[in-house]
Amino acid sequence: MSRHADATPNDKNEYQVTEKDLPLHCPTPAMSLWNSHPRVFLPVTDSGKAKCPYCGAVFVYVGEKHAHH
Known part of the structure; x- marks a missing residue:
């Protein structure tokens, strides 16, 4: 999500995240x-x-799906 450096909460309704954004939290x-x-x-x-x-x-x-262990 680093490409949205000027993002603010509610700036958009939907955000795409990948493995590098994990663990995901809001606000990012x-x-x-x-x-x-x-x-x-x-x-x-x-x-x-x-x-x-x-x-x-x-x-x-939108990242790669991982199997649960």
Whole structure:
């Protein structure tokens, strides 16, 4: 998500994330934190999609799927 250096919460409705964004949390490091909500970790690899319960941002995992051990 580093390509969204000026991203802010609710800047977009959907964000694509990859392996390098894991463990995924919202707000992400690329988002402005001064007006954000508390950090919440999101299990995006389980279903391939996760929604932030605070701001409603949707994260779609586009990385390689891993088998559970």
